[in-house]
Amino acid sequence: MRLSTGDPRLRAAAYQAAALAAVILLGWYLVSNTLANLEARRIASGFAFLGREAGFEIGETSLIAYGAADTYLRALAVGLANTFRVALIGIVAATALGALIGLARLSRNWLVAKLAAAYVEFVRNVPLLVQLFFWYAVITENLPGPREAVEPLPGVFLANRGIFFPVPAWSAVHGWMLAATALGAGAALAHARWARRRQARTGRRPPVLAGAAALLVLPPALAWLAGGAPTRFSVPALAGFNFAGGAHLSPEFAALTAGLIVYTASFIAEIVRAGVLAIDRGQFEAAYALGLRRGLAMRLVVLPQALRAIVPPVTSQYLNLIKNSSLAVAIGYPDLVSIANTTINQTGQAIEGIAIIMAVYLTISLVISALMNWYNARIALKER
Amino acid sequence: MRTLLIATAASLVLAAAPDRAAAQTTLAAVKAKGYVQCGVNTGLAGFSQPDSRGEWRGIDVDLCRAVAAAVFGDAAKVRYTPLTAQQRFTALQSGEIDILSRNTTWTAARDSSLGFNFAGVIYYDGQGFMVPGKLGVKSAKALNGATVCVQPGTTTELNLADYFRANGMTFKPVVIEKLEEVLNAYFAGRCDVYTTDVSGLVAVRASRAPNPADHVILPEVISKEPLGPVVRHGDDQWFDIVKWTLFALLEAEELGLSSKNIEQNAASTSPSIQRFVGASGDIGKMLGLGNRWAFNVVKLVGNYGEMFDANLKPLGFDRGINDLWTKGGLMYAPPIR
Numbered sequence: 001m002r003l004s005t006g007d008p009r010l011r012a013a014a015y016q017a018a019a020l021a022a023v024i025l026l027g028w029y030l031v032s033n034t035l036a037n038l039e040a041r042r043i044a045s046g047f048a049f050l051g052r053e054a055g056f057e058i059g060e061t062s063l064i065a066y067g068a069a070d071t072y073l074r075a076l077a078v079g080l081a082n083t084f085r086v087a088l089i090g091i092v093a094a095t096a097l098g099a100l101i102g103l104a105r106l107s108r109n110w111l112v113a114k115l116a117a118a119y120v121e122f123v124r125n126v127p128l129l130v131q132l133f134f135w136y137a138v139i140t141e142n143l144p145g146p147r148e149a150v151e152p153l154p155g156v157f158l159a160n161r162g163i164f165f166p167v168p169a170w171s172a173v174h175g176w177m178l179a180a181t182a183l184g185a186g187a188a189l190a191h192a193r194w195a196r197r198r199q200a201r202t203g204r205r206p207p208v209l210a211g212a213a214a215l216l217v218l219p220p221a222l223a224w225l226a227g228g229a230p231t232r233f234s235v236p237a238l239a240g241f242n243f244a245g246g247a248h249l250s251p252e253f254a255a256l257t258a259g260l261i262v263y264t265a266s267f268i269a270e271i272v273r274a275g276v277l278a279i280d281r282g283q284f285e286a287a288y289a290l291g292l293r294r295g296l297a298m299r300l301v302v303l304p305q306a307l308r309a310i311v312p313p314v315t316s317q318y319l320n321l322i323k324n325s326s327l328a329v330a331i332g333y334p335d336l337v338s339i340a341n342t343t344i345n346q347t348g349q350a351i352e353g354i355a356i357i358m359a360v361y362l363t364i365s366l367v368i369s370a371l372m373n374w375y376n377a378r379i380a381l382k383e384r
Numbered sequence: 385m386r387t388l389l390i391a392t393a394a395s396l397v398l399a400a401a402p403d404r405a406a407a408q409t410t411l412a413a414v415k416a417k418g419y420v421q422c423g424v425n426t427g428l429a430g431f432s433q434p435d436s437r438g439e440w441r442g443i444d445v446d447l448c449r450a451v452a453a454a455v456f457g458d459a460a461k462v463r464y465t466p467l468t469a470q471q472r473f474t475a476l477q478s479g480e481i482d483i484l485s486r487n488t489t490w491t492a493a494r495d496s497s498l499g500f501n502f503a504g505v506i507y508y509d510g511q512g513f514m515v516p517g518k519l520g521v522k523s524a525k526a527l528n529g530a531t532v533c534v535q536p537g538t539t540t541e542l543n544l545a546d547y548f549r550a551n552g553m554t555f556k557p558v559v560i561e562k563l564e565e566v567l568n569a570y571f572a573g574r575c576d577v578y579t580t581d582v583s584g585l586v587a588v589r590a591s592r593a594p595n596p597a598d599h600v601i602l603p604e605v606i607s608k609e610p611l612g613p614v615v616r617h618g619d620d621q622w623f624d625i626v627k628w629t630l631f632a633l634l635e636a637e638e639l640g641l642s643s644k645n646i647e648q649n650a651a652s653t654s655p656s657i658q659r660f661v662g663a664s665g666d667i668g669k670m671l672g673l674g675n676r677w678a679f680n681v682v683k684l685v686g687n688y689g690e691m692f693d694a695n696l697k698p699l700g701f702d703r704g705i706n707d708l709w710t711k712g713g714l715m716y717a718p719p720i721r
Contacts, residue, residue, distance in 0.1 A: 042617050043477060043499035055542045057557045068545035140574040160573050161531060240529040241519075241576045242556070251574065252558070332560035332569065338536070342559070345470045345537025348498030350477070 034351065049347045050076075056342060058334045060250055072343050079339030080360060086253070086335065087322045087364075090260040094321060095314070097261060098268025103298075105273050116269065123266040129327055131263055135255035136331040146242050155235045157243060162250045164236035164243045173227030180219035188215040252333035256325065264321045268314055275310035276302060307379050315372035319365050326361075336360060410615070410622035411455070411672055414482055419461045422448035423481035426466040426563055428584060429591035430696045431487050431507075440464050443691045444485040447506055447613055447630065450685045451483060454629045454677040459684035468561050470537040473498055476616060483626055484614040487581065489539045494614075503627040505612045508705045508714050510605035511543050512582040514589065517600045519576060524604035528553040533566050533575035535559070540580050543607040567592055581609045583701065590699045621672050628671060632678040634717035635660065636687035638708055643686040646679060659721055667720060678720065688715065 005011065038045045050073040057068050063081040066074055104116035123131075140160045144150065149159035155166040168174065191211050199205040224230075236246030279302050287297035328335040337357055344353035414420055424432035424444055432442040449459040465481050476484045477499060487509075488494075490502040513532075515521045524547070534541050536559045548555050558575050560566040567588060570578040578585070582605060589596045613630065615623050636642070639657055641649055650661045658664040662675035669675060685691070692703065707713025 040618060041477070041499040042496075044497035055545055056536075057541075057545045057548075057555065059557045059559065068549055137568075137572075140569060140572045145573045241527075242529055242531060244529075329561060330565070332558050332565070334559060338559065341470050341561070342536040342541070345473060346493075346542070348473055348477070348494070350474050 038351075044347070044349060045352070047352055049343075049349055049352070052347075054343070054346075056346070058339065059332075060253065060334055072347070075339050076336065076343065076356065079334055079336040082333065083322070083325055083328075083335045083337075086257055086260065086325045086328070086333070089257055090264065090321050090325065091318050093257075093261045094264040094268055094317075097265035098317075099272050101265060101269035102272030103276070105269060106276060120266045120269050123262055124270075128259060128263045128324055129330060132255060132259040132327055132331050135259045136251065139251040139255055146238060149238075149243075155233070155246070157236055159243075160251065161242055162248050163254065164246050164248050166233045166235040166245075167247045168230070169232040169234045171227075171230050171232075173224060173230050176223040176227055177220040180223040181216070184215045184217075184219040188212040191215065250333075252328070252331055255331055256328050256333045256335075260321055260324060263324070264317055267317050267320075271310055271313045271317065272306075275306035275308075278309045279305050304379070308376075308381060311372060311376045311379065315369060315376075318368055318372070322364055322368070323361060410482055410619045411625065414455060414622075418456075419463050420448060420452045420455065420483065421463050421465060421481045422451075423465045423467045423472055423475050423484040423486055424448070425486045426468060428487060428563070429587040430583070430699045430701065431587065432464075432466075432485070433591075441695065443506060443695045444487060444613075446685050446691045446695065447485045447633075448483060450633060450681045451626055451629050453680040453684040454625060454632070454673055457674065457676070457680045457684075459680075468563070469535045470561050473500075476500065476614060479616070482615070482622070487584070487611045488614055489581075489609045490612050491539060499617045500614045501617060501623045503613045503615055503623060504630045505610040505714075506630060507583060507611045509581040509583045509609035509611050511540055511579060511607040511609055512585050512605050513602040514570075514578045514585045514599050515576060515602065516573075517598050521576075521600075521602065524602045524606065525551060525553075527555065527577060529555070530576040531556040531558060531574070532577045532579055533558050533560070533570040534579055535563065535566055536561055538580075539607070539609065544579055547606045581611070583611075583696075586701060587699055625671055625673065628720070629677075629681055631717035631720065632660070632681050633685075633688040633691065634708070634715050635720050636678070636682045637689040637715075638710060638717065641682050641687060642690055643683055646682045650679065656720075665721065 035045065051071055053069055054072045054075040055068055056075070058066055058075060058078050060082055061078055063085065064074070064078045066078045101116045101119055104112050105120065107113045107116070139162075143158055143160040146157075146159045146161050149157040149164075151157055157164040188211070192208050195206045195208045234245045234247075236243040236248070239245075276298075283301055283305065284297055287301040288294075292300065325335055326337040329338045329341060332338075340353045340357045344350050347353075408416075422445075424440065424442075427433045428442070430442055432440055432444040435441050445462075445464070448462045448464070452461045453459040455461075465475060467475055467481075467484075467486060472484055472486050472488065473494075475481050484500075485506075487507070489509075490505065494500055495502055513524050513527065515527075521527065527548075532544060532555050534544055534557055541557070541559070544555070544557070555577075558566075558569055560569060567578070569575060571592070571594065578588070580588075582601065585601050589599050589601070593599050613626055615626055636646075639654075639660060641657065641660065646661070649657060650663065652658070655664070659667060661679040662668055662677070666675060668677045671677065674680075686694070689708075692701070692706065703711075703713065705714050707715060709716040
């Protein structure tokens, strides 16, 4: 083979090599220049600060134990856990609420459809930050202080310090009840699968709902009785400045989660509606012709097809929700960005702090995309 | 969000700009653009706050005006960048501002690893606690279990944790960056306690509380908070200018020179005053300024006592330890000679 500059393959390779070299050179220039400038101004650099004592307290540490004597690394981990807590609850609830509103907007009931439309148009056209301030103000400005807390149900208190509610005092029996529930759920799934096979074989569908309900409720109830039926509850009670005992949702958490759910649900609603409308009317008509009611036609025929159109855009909504959770800074919820900001300010190491924030969000987003792509591939049209 | 923007911008500036400190001194840059870019608080009465006409007022603002008077002979050649506690350091590191004059506590870490120099102390402060009077709390030792509103990225946040740890008490922090939002949270009752420097508590109580009499500042002062102007490492000339401008404000009060009488007293035969107004010696030239730099500072801005009386006294501040050393306070300027 003769090499010449006229060879298009060689030329292409040379151009690509040159482009790659330029990118690497630019990256090297940025990094080395940054380090030189930091050195010239004697600003500390590197990640050694992660091992130092943080010295500040964090308001919400429900998932990871933390105190002011712990390290910056642990403080950031607490922030990350708080971000996950909001993101997980937000994604599940926004999906449920969004699907409900989206289907409601397609309802034949005029009032239901118009209410859903009004919800979507109002919520998605007001900036999220404003909505977060609104929810936070609703909780902190309208609810009374802990000493005058509202008690809508016995043991449940609403105050500007959050929502306090009783939870069963933990005992070994509750562990057994959890195990029994898992067992029951497994049995209920097996039962449903048996029913499906039976329907495929005989054309008759045995009743599933009652059996499933019994399998879900009875085993934990039996475990509870067998364990001596403990009824002790940890009930919140006013102690000093605040309530002690029971469980507690802070106003910051409640405002952030409510804001994210309501806002993201409005977008998911539109995606669900669009997905359903994308399915040919003929699919409904064919389902009706087979004798399916509207609800069944939706669930068995239309939604499975609509999912293919719904999943990709919903994935980006999930990613948006996680990224939007960084607005927590504004209302004082200690998420990753909030803790990282404090860390940056206490240590002065802005570049490292921003790098950590970016790396974490990038990782979370890529993992969620990968999961959703896998799910999308699973439900995609199988072409045979 | 702005913090992030500034921090990201700072990263980019640090990454992309060739070392500017070496290329041009801060003084030359300030003279070239024609004004001093000064980072101030977003709104703390007595220290830096815009008045009803949008003019910035306060002793931190006056320090910036004094530097402008020393450099340009015109106290109005200042532009202000209002900064939150979290934005202030990146703004200074990145060169967005020339001086940070924003009730900032002088600490070892900030002086070293953040790459700053503190040009002295403009107000000796200490951290305190404010609670609603109706809680009936008389001492900070009785705050066990309280919910405390605090701004992030401050020494306040660290002292708070230290104090409760040292006394074996627990607390719940509510950490909000914007002063307006954190005060809203406190006044709405989200927190039992608001903590910051006592000066901040006095200012907030006087200027923001719906009814100032409803709020009590507890007697404990839990920390030393020397507040002062800050400049970047690496430019000793600019550091000297800011430092000696602050000293000139103190020295003028000690010499009895004020904005009202400095014209008449300029003819005084006292050697100290002669040196101060630039009639003898060339201190100004040594600093890289005109010889009437200190005269201009006092003529256009006033002495430290005048600044205090105009900005802090109306809010109920007492001179206390911020009086001159000759009157039992801590304010002491090295000799200008």
